Amino acid sequence: MSCGEPHETDCSEVLDHLYEFLDHEMPDSDCTKFEVHFEECSPCLEKYGLEQAVKKLVKRCCGHDDVPTDLRAKVMGRIDLIRSGQATPDEGTSPLA
Numbered sequence: 001m002s003c004g005e006p007h008e009t010d011c012s013e014v015l016d017h018l019y020e021f022l023d024h025e026m027p028d029s030d031c032t033k034f035e036v037h038f039e040e041c042s043p044c045l046e047k048y049g050l051e052q053a054v055k056k057l058v059k060r061c062c063g064h065d066d067v068p069t070d071l072r073a074k075v076m077g078r079i080d081l082i083r084s085g086q087a088t089p090d091e092g093t094s095p096l097a
Helices: 011-016 018-022 028-040 042-062 069-084
Strands: none
Touching: 011 018, 011 028, 011 042, 018 028, 018 042, 028 042
């Protein structure tokens, strides 16, 4: 999606990294670029608002379930392997196998 207007930060970059922005998982300098983009680009701002609303709805409806201890351990182990460079996110058919 693109609004067709030129921006310092391209619409495709913003949309590709939207969840990183929503989850506060990017450097402040990138957050600032995204905020400026949202001020200039109403289609991206609309997509941001929609994704933010969905995220809040999921949290409200599903955020109270306890995660089984063994599943949490598998996920955290996989994250540690990826962070250490011993594995990549797309290795294998199941990330939790």
